[in-house]
Amino acid sequence: MLIVGLLLYIALLFILLKVNFYVGLGFIFVTSIVFKSIFPQLKGYIGEQRIRKLLDKxxxxxxxxxxxxxxxxxxxxxxxxxxxxxxxxxxxxxxxxxxxxxxxxxxxxxxxxxxxxxxxxxxxxxxxxxxxxxxxxxxxxxxxxxxxxxxxxxxxxxxxxxxxxxxxxxxxxxxxxxxxxxxxxxxxxxxxxxxxxxxxxxxxxxxxxxxxxxxxxxxHVKKISKPARKKASKVQVKPVSAGAASVEPETCPKCGSNLILRTGKRGSFYGCQGFPKCRFTRDAILGK
Incomplete structure (x- = not known):
């Protein structure tokens, strides 16, 4: 089915380029945008079909x-x-x-x-x-x-x-x-x-x-995802102060959450906002 579709696309493109070169270029541009938007779904569909065939055997x-x-x-x-x-x-x-x-x-x-x-x-x-x-x-x-x-x-x-x-x-x-x-x-x-x-x-x-x-x-998925996004947008993390300069908060390399300046027995350190699920820490001294 995919091969037939590809052959039809090439044939139509050839005809359009022969009729008008710029129309053919426009066709390539539009179809490339459409293909880029549906490519993830197409990959997922192909993957699932491959698994179906394996299971059927x-x-x-x-x-x-x-x-x-x-x-x-x-x-x-x-x-x-x-x-x-x-x-x-x-x-x-x-x-x-x-x-x-x-x-x-x-x-x-x-x-x-x-x-x-x-x-x-x-x-x-x-x-x-x-x-x-x-x-x-x-x-x-x-x-x-x-x-x-x-x-x-x-x-x-x-x-x-x-x-x-x-x-x-x-x-x-x-x-x-x-x-x-x-x-x-x-x-x-x-x-x-x-x-x-x-x-x-x-x-x-x-x-x-x-x-x-x-x-x-x-x-239902859209409905339950909207409140989560709104709730997340209300969380404000203050910029980390480094001397006189103010820099945007760093993100945890392990889970992607923000790093927050904390104080422990050994002094200051950066800890993941996702604690206790994520226990990543980094020394508060710049460069470490």
Whole structure:
């Protein structure tokens, strides 16, 4: 499908350039802007499709459910990329089609993606998938083993310092091996049947139903994110005074929060505003 679209684009561009060179240039400019805006969504879609194909090639004894909206305990909905049901457990899979160097740890709220000198932060996918796992536990209301798996692109390079305890963080090429390492049957045939019925109930019967559920979910996400931004804007951090000069507050290299001048037993130091979740400190003497 992508190859056909690319060929059609090239053919249309060739025709426009032949008719009018400047019209062709304008077409290139407009389509480049559009492509840049949809590129992240396109990458995510391609990544999820790749994972779907890999999961579909697993044992016939497994069942795959994609793009589920699972009700949480508080009545809200959470979107789950993939759920794999087998006698060896329930596998909850979150896809992250990111490239570059990936930094983070299990308890750090935000992770960092580094591509050359460009850094960008994203929400900890382990925490994100833990939310999905808890929602499924509440919805299914039965004791079954649930395994959390975070799948990154093969082009991602992990820079993790500590192993993960609550999730498997892997590249796409290791997904099959990660799932197949579980060889002990822990879900009975009766439980499989019951879980299958419950998960099927979450699958929209029509495309219209799916779009409506997705729309409601996105509206809720926007609604809960607005108060958070307003609350954050009210927090004012005074500039750090350095002699007669006044400089803007520095940010914590570990979590990105502001550094605040504090006083302890050994004198003054800069501590992370995110304490106690983040315990980064730096000597108050400039240059250290």
């Amino acid at each position: 697993l044992s016939e004894e497994t069942t795959v459910y994609n793009d589920l909206y699972v009700p949480k305990k508080n009545g809200e909905m959470t979107q789950v990329d993939h759920v794999l049901l087998s006698t060896y457990g329930l596998f909850v899979i979150e896809t992250k089609n990111y490239t570059g160097w990936i930094f983070g740890d299990e308890n750090q709220r935000n992770w960092t993606q580094t591509i050359y000198n460009k850094k960008s932060r994203f929400y900890n996918p382990v925490m994100q998938n833990n939310t999905h796992v808890k929602a499924l536990q509440h919805y299914l209301n039965m004791e079954v083993p649930i395994h959390s798996i975070i799948v990154f692109s093969n082009a991602a390079t992990f820079k993790f310092k500590e192993p993960f305890q609550t999730a498997h963080v892997i590249q796409t090429k290791h997904l099959k091996r990660t799932i197949e390492q579980f060889k002990t049957k822990e879900i009975s045939s009766e439980q499989l049947s019951r879980i299958s019925q419950l998960l099927k109930a979450l699958v929209p019967e029509t495309k219209q139903q799916k779009n409506e559920i997705k729309k409601q979910h996105l509206e």
